Amino acid sequence: MDELMASGEQLPGCAPQSRIRIGVPEPTLVQTTLARVLTVIPDVTVYRKVGSKSVRFTRSVKFNQPDKTKARYQVFLSDSTNDPAHGECRWVHWSLDVTSLKVDNLRDTFPDAEAVIEIEPWVLPFREGRLLGSAQLALTRHLLVAQYQQRFPGALIEGSGFDWDPSWWPDAPTYPTN
């Protein structure tokens, strides 16, 4: 399974380019949701040739807040290593932007919402016709939406590409654990 996740296998029926907007009935902390969702996405070990050496990397989904004054987070898939000789090596693959938007300009679409969570693809890398880390991306999108759906049943969702097929990654969780 690790090989499949490392190879960036293209998933049929996945629409990673789609922007998702979720209307939520009360203001909510994006950071809490991200922290809960991303910890349950399993890490994958990949080996990468650095110079003449094969170095062990851990591929994981992480997030950060570039500007501490804004409710805007970047979620990204990166390979990092504990090997002190290659500590500066960090490969970032795809990244998403998760933002809490004010509902004022989106009142037509989300009449009853208090806030809108926007999940927008930021950087999508392709190699040999494949989207790198597509399974992790699909699972991240699915879990984020599932988390909001679980917390706010009936929340209006605009967008697509957050379906999940367990066969894409059988060992992965389907819903965030508490």
Add this chain to the structure above:
Amino acid sequence: MGLIEKQVSKSKTKPETIVVPAASPYCQRNNVRLLLFAVATELAGARTRSSARRGRVGIFASTSPSTVWCETDPLAIVLGARDGSGARATDWRIRLSTQELGDGSRQITIETPEYLMNDGSLVNSSAYKKTRARIREGLVGGRLPSGGLGQAEFSADIEAARQLSLAVELPESLPFERNCSIFSSVPLKQLDERLERALLRPAGTSGPLTIALGVGSDAGSTLEYEPAAVPTGSRICLRLRLVSERTNAETAASLNHARDIVGDIRRGLRDYDPREDGDWTWMS
């Protein structure tokens, strides 16, 4: 050396401005992003090769399959390779900047802020030329991308989409009556009480199988099963068509319900035992 090539490369990478009219879907930035994504996926399939080495290199400099990055802010397509530490070695970057004009139209500028030349020639120039041409054609044509990864499976972009589609491939030998019975046996999830659902079977062996959704008497959307769309009968399409103009909120609600239904159909088909009628596969 390469003076003429250098001039040619410079002229190739000159900025270009396109004004899209107010009626064009590309007046919305999100649709420009979808166009870039479609072009990037096409480019990624072109099997270009790039080298992470910079500076003076021998004729046997190693290359690897290129990586294509599709970026949102700023809107850009980047072709290049990764060097040993994970940093990008860019061959070229095409950037799109948009500016709203007073009359509702939008001005889109295509620039190349970064490019690499080898002996005066632009590296991966044919891919560059093709990419720029695709972007230009898309913007001028004013049609949303379709086909390949550029087409969202459910293109549920509220501003632009009025049609959802799902395609599956069934064996040619499968008779139409059998197709109908597969779809009618798919367990559909209980819908919201406000919505009415009707499954309309065709009277004979022709005509679409239709699932109509509506709020009250207003038909909000229609899911049609059209096996006759492809002459060989090997591919069938499920299309969801929103048949009336509605507010964005109602459209979003319809799309959510439609997505549930298509998900149910997909699960039903997955559970369906293909050995009964031969192999069938999902179309990507």
